[in-house]
Amino acid sequence: MNQIMAAAMELRCWGGDWGLPSVHTESLIILAYAKFSGANITVSPVDWTWKTITASVPELLCGDSAVQQPTQILNFMRKQRFNADYELTARQGADTMAYIALLEEKLRPALLHTFWVDAENYINLTRPWFASRSPFPLNFIVPSRHANIALSRILLTKGEAPLHRISEVEGRIYSDAKECLNLLSYRLGTADYFFGNLPTSLDAFVFGFVAPLYKASLPSGSLQSHLRLLDNLTRFCDNILQVYFNSDHLCPPPPVQDTMDANLQKLTQLVNKESNLIEKMDDNLRSSPQHKPHRLEPKPSPSSAKRSTPA
């Protein structure tokens, strides 16, 4: 029982951008959990160091021990008496495990694809970001290594042997991810957090997965547009950022949202209810431009009708 050790925890993680303390999902999970449980950890970003390739990120260093993997790190923090879950009932703890498994199985492949495999996003956003944060000559190696790992993970877990081609699984993983986001939205409802009034580890996991998708400026983001339609999830992210991270870069929802009128909201609810069939047709929808905010009807020009006024 080393209480002294508890004060000296250091987290190695990727740095922040887009209004988030970190752009990396796992790092974000741990940062959020640390805030929720009141742990004091010093954040040392691996940006611009050789640790981008040598260290496994995220990593928690405490005294002599180094812990990796979010679940192990969270367990370690719990053992150090930093527990955000102590008020949960046994059943809620079981629910937490189940929802985390749901996130891992259904949402992670699509997130990996959106950030690392989708050509537009990778070339315009992800690769420049990670390359700019790695020292020369790692800036050539680090992004492509992550991209290869992401692609092989998607193919190995979701691809059907022996046809290991990404195009066949794309449609499926995106529809799974949209369904997962819908399910999270149903579960969250109108509450601030998933279990009661205080955030727990499940909130940390959901925040870690959803926040980068919400905040990154992705050139091609069908999943992102779907997420933006789910108000309670976006509010959840903004709320956590505001309360726990005191972020000044609270981007207000993009102006696109304002022009979405009530009809589109109703359509969204219909889509969510009939999610199966409509998401199946999403394959076709994805190839066409989506959600263009052009619901403004052209104002009828005042008709200057020449009326013969009775003299």
Add this chain to the structure above:
Amino acid sequence: MSLAADAFVSQIAAAEPWPENATLYQPLKEDQILLSDCASSLAVQAYLRMCGLPVQVVCRANAEYMSPSGKIPFIHVGNQVVSELGPIVQFTKAKGHSLSDGLDDVQRAELKAYMELVNNMLLTAELYVQWCDDATAAEISRPRYSSPYSWPLSNILSYQRQWEVRRKMNAIGWGAKNLEQVYEDVSQCCQALSQRLGTQPFFFNKQPTELDALVFGHLFTILTTRLTSTELAERIKSYSNLLSFCRRIEQTYFEDKSS
């Protein structure tokens, strides 16, 4: 199959009622089938019995290759062939039989989440124990998997399968785990399931759902399969409500065969 084709097929499926001669294919029960495949197959059988849909179980040595997705089990209904529990549940739903209609949105979210928990933890642990643990792989998995084939095909196929599974385990981060950690994960998963089940007869109180079928399939298979060590079964046996759950489903759906 692309999504548009899937939707088209399920619309066609909806048009026809469930035929009498539906068949479920799995590998040979005595010699070939492995723990994970047996669990998945039993889950599907349990689900179909819960829906009251008759299906014949046929064992074929090449079932894995006949399956459209390469996974066991698959069912052959009318003109369609559907594999794996998830698509089969959707398929039967298109035909009008569903166990989870009475659930509201939040419960359905829980249902899906717990099913993913079982897939993520139990199924992965089963695969790990079968193929990544050298003792089990050498004594049980490889000989059984390749039993219908003669040398050298048997060697090639079994090592290929082992290599595939190990690659997958490495990709998802289980490659670095040792057996003890895997057993610990299984314990935690069972603890979560046990807490969720509580004292209820089924996971969603009165009615069985696909989650009950899935959990039954995996737990029953682990309890009744002989491996090199009984550790896995012992971990499950420490949760008495899960044991009585399995017994109850076995007695209700598998012992009174009225066909």
